[in-house]
Amino acid sequence: MKGRSRWLGLVTAAVLLRALATSGQTPQPLAAQEQRGRDIYFGVAAGIKAVVGLPPTDASPTLLACASCHGRDGKGKAEGQVVPSDITWDALTKPYGVTHTGGRTHQPYTERLLVRAICMGVDPGGHQLHTAMPRFQMSRDDIAALTLYLKRLGRADDTGLDDTTVRIVTILPATGSFAAAGAAAGAVLTGYFDALNKQGGIFNRRLEISVATLDAHAENPRAIIEQLIADTRPFAMIGGAPTGAERDIAEAAESNRIPFVNALPLLPTWTGVEYQHTFSLLSGVEQQARALIHYATEHGDGRSGSMAIVYSERIASPPIVDAIKEHGIRAGWHGMKVFNADRAGTTQALVDELNQAHVTHLLPMTESPALAELGAAIAATGSTPVLLIPGSVVDDDVLQLSAAFAGRLFLALPSLPSDQTPAGSAEYRTIAEAYRLPADQIASQIAAFSSAKTLTHAFKLAGRALSREKVVAALESLYDFDTGLMPRVTFSPNRRIGASGAYIVAVDADGRRFTQVTRWIGVE
Amino acid sequence: MNAGALALALLMIGAGAESADAPPTPSAVFNLTVPDVPVVDQNGRTLRFYSDLVKGRTVAINFIFTSCTTICPQLTLAMRRTQEVLGQRVGRDVFLLSISVDPARDVPERLRAFAATFGAGPGWTFVTGRNADIARLLKALGNTGGGADHTTTVLIGNEPAGHWMRSSGLASVATNMKLILAAAAAKSPRRF
Numbered sequence: 001m002k003g004r005s006r007w008l009g010l011v012t013a014a015v016l017l018r019a020l021a022t023s024g025q026t027p028q029p030l031a032a033q034e035q036r037g038r039d040i041y042f043g044v045a046a047g048i049k050a051v052v053g054l055p056p057t058d059a060s061p062t063l064l065a066c067a068s069c070h071g072r073d074g075k076g077k078a079e080g081q082v083v084p085s086d087i088t089w090d091a092l093t094k095p096y097g098v099t100h101t102g103g104r105t106h107q108p109y110t111e112r113l114l115v116r117a118i119c120m121g122v123d124p125g126g127h128q129l130h131t132a133m134p135r136f137q138m139s140r141d142d143i144a145a146l147t148l149y150l151k152r153l154g155r156a157d158d159t160g161l162d163d164t165t166v167r168i169v170t171i172l173p174a175t176g177s178f179a180a181a182g183a184a185a186g187a188v189l190t191g192y193f194d195a196l197n198k199q200g201g202i203f204n205r206r207l208e209i210s211v212a213t214l215d216a217h218a219e220n221p222r223a224i225i226e227q228l229i230a231d232t233r234p235f236a237m238i239g240g241a242p243t244g245a246e247r248d249i250a251e252a253a254e255s256n257r258i259p260f261v262n263a264l265p266l267l268p269t270w271t272g273v274e275y276q277h278t279f280s281l282l283s284g285v286e287q288q289a290r291a292l293i294h295y296a297t298e299h300g301d302g303r304s305g306s307m308a309i310v311y312s313e314r315i316a317s318p319p320i321v322d323a324i325k326e327h328g329i330r331a332g333w334h335g336m337k338v339f340n341a342d343r344a345g346t347t348q349a350l351v352d353e354l355n356q357a358h359v360t361h362l363l364p365m366t367e368s369p370a371l372a373e374l375g376a377a378i379a380a381t382g383s384t385p386v387l388l389i390p391g392s393v394v395d396d397d398v399l400q401l402s403a404a405f406a407g408r409l410f411l412a413l414p415s416l417p418s419d420q421t422p423a424g425s426a427e428y429r430t431i432a433e434a435y436r437l438p439a440d441q442i443a444s445q446i447a448a449f450s451s452a453k454t455l456t457h458a459f460k461l462a463g464r465a466l467s468r469e470k471v472v473a474a475l476e477s478l479y480d481f482d483t484g485l486m487p488r489v490t491f492s493p494n495r496r497i498g499a500s501g502a503y504i505v506a507v508d509a510d511g512r513r514f515t516q517v518t519r520w521i522g523v524e
Numbered sequence: 525m526n527a528g529a530l531a532l533a534l535l536m537i538g539a540g541a542e543s544a545d546a547p548p549t550p551s552a553v554f555n556l557t558v559p560d561v562p563v564v565d566q567n568g569r570t571l572r573f574y575s576d577l578v579k580g581r582t583v584a585i586n587f588i589f590t591s592c593t594t595i596c597p598q599l600t601l602a603m604r605r606t607q608e609v610l611g612q613r614v615g616r617d618v619f620l621l622s623i624s625v626d627p628a629r630d631v632p633e634r635l636r637a638f639a640a641t642f643g644a645g646p647g648w649t650f651v652t653g654r655n656a657d658i659a660r661l662l663k664a665l666g667n668t669g670g671g672a673d674h675t676t677t678v679l680i681g682n683e684p685a686g687h688w689m690r691s692s693g694l695a696s697v698a699t700n701m702k703l704i705l706a707a708a709a710a711k712s713p714r715r716f
Binding site for chain 2: 052053054055057059063064065067068069077079081082084131132276492493494
């Protein structure tokens with residue numbers, strides 16, 4: 001099968017990058033005091049105390065962040081009959097005073113009166129604020145920083161959206177083994193959105209794509225990503241090539257409530273909804289493992305054998321491994337055994353345990369080099385169980401095992417080149433020719449292209465009155481959405497993996513050719 | 525009364541008063557039929573809402589969803605405070621229930637994480653379930669809005685006594701505690 005290295009590049013990329021060494025510097029924020037105020041507003045600053053309720057109860061300020069009720073824009077969002085006030089500076093300091101829903105009125109706030117409201121829960125008229133408004137204790141410096149931030153709140157374009165423009169940011173690798181993949185993904189996204197804008201954009205809004213890069217050696221990627229979001233204020237984010245910091249991006253997207261569409265799922269793998277705002281088009285290790293169990297159950301000596309899972313917590317968390325084990329037992333593999341490679345001691349000790357258990361099928365959810373070493377050590381004892389390997393953990397060293405495990409090495413891949421429809425290929429080629437996209441790095445180009453297509457489709461579904469909430473809801477409503485380049489994508493409120501399943505391929509003896517042995521195996 | 529005493533009296537009233545936007549006063553006592561729909565708790569166990577969680581018990585029920593950032597933390601903090609004040613009586617004399625109004629998203633794992641964030645102890649059950657079942661349950665319990673339109677209501681009831689009241693989850697803990705203790709002390713109607 002052609003295109004092997006392209007696809008492996010895609011499926012193994014996330015694993016490889018996480019292993020890269022770390023060094024580098026976090027850029028200094030431009031206005032430190034304002035940034036501190038922003039951190040307090042969003043409940044991520046240390047050293048703040050909050051009490052709420054009657055009688056006042058200590059509570060974590062993260063749970064009671066200003067933004068939780070007053071919104072990212074300070075305008076307040078009503079919920080359950082509670083209407084939080086508009087706390088943008090213009091609204092608080094209207095010269096003729098403030099009238100609230102329900103008729104309560106008072107003179108305009110001053111800085112001093114605002115401090116009193118935040119710390120003592122009293123409005124300028126001396127009335128107690130709503131029970132739901134916490135009282136905060138913080139230092140003078142912090143209250144000054146918060147006040148400074150409140151003064152600019154609502155004036156800044158915080159959401160990356162106005163009547164003429166939607167701002168989208170992609171974060172791509174600038175250095176390391178995926179720099180070329182990053183450059184290719186950036187070129188695809190630039191071309192894709194330019195072509196879309198030439199056709200009039202979406203609901204007459206231009207889609208403005210900012211391509212940001214992340215150093216593979218960045219020491220604190222989360223801080224860099226947060227700063228990038230604060231500086232560029234994206235409405236949505238999109239993935240392309242692996243930066244190795246996908247989890248940091250997902251966490252930052254979550255805390256800033258920014259929809260993030262990416263091709264590859266996060267590791268360690270997760271079931272259900274870990275982050276509301278992150279949508280992955282392709283399956284991860286868990287779905288691939290389930291597809292492999294399905295394949296092993298239906299083919300060969302099947303259930304009469306004894307299957308073992310060897311896992312590392314960097315790839316799959318214990319609850320996920322338990323769920324996969326249960327799945328195997330329900331499929332009829334009564335003697336399922338599970339080994340935690342992180343605690344197994346030496347590779348030889350693990351091999352001895354596997355041999356003692358007479359394992360006929362081995363499902364590893366670990367990463368190289370440990371995975372390749374384990375396979376080689378098993379083969380050295382003369383034992384050759386069937387190897388069932390999730391594509392997301394495969395690299396070239398693992399493929400070398402095919403010599404010892406000829407005809408017994410199977411991979412689960414989240415997508416194959418045969419997923420490309422004529423229409424999907426033609427659409428890609430049009431962009432590729434118009435924008436002279438590179439002829440290589442096809443996997444990351446497809447990842448970026450499919451992510452862009454999915455996100456913009458959700459924009460269209462969300463309608464003219466676009467909001468991030470509507471985009472999340474639109475993504476959740478996708479059912480069998482065809483990007484033309486990947487398996488069809490379905491999301492739901494409980495599902496953030498679009499194409500939940502895999503193809504099984506057999507690897508030939510020289511580790512160079514794959515033979516597809518199943519159709520798409522969908523798993524839940 | 526001299527001026528000082530008057531000021532002191534006003535101060536004390538002030539301390540006891542609820543805020544400018546006062547939560548609604550508790551409703552009168554009424555009876556309620558609780559549907560026996562299947563629900564799933566934060567540990568993934570399937571239970572019958574009426575038979576397993578309400579029948580024969582005094583309960584305080586609130587309505588939340590885990591992705592809610594505005595009032596749900598406040599409602600849940602108030603419930604935690606109730607749990608603290610009741611101490612050992614929770615799970616014995618009084619049971620606390622939080623029903624997700626967003627069952628599609630609130631899978632048991634999410635409820636478990638939410639419960640842990642707020643320090644929920646034994647005797648406090650979080651429930652989700654199939655959309656249709658939860659919708660039926662919410663309707664029967666008087667929570668007619670959907671998603672973010674859910675009420676801040678706390679439903680306090682003694683099932684055997686047929687003694688049910690509604691209060692606000694944002695009312696003072698002392699107010700709701702009185703209602704819970706009154707419900708727990710309510711006598712079952714005599715049967716002839």
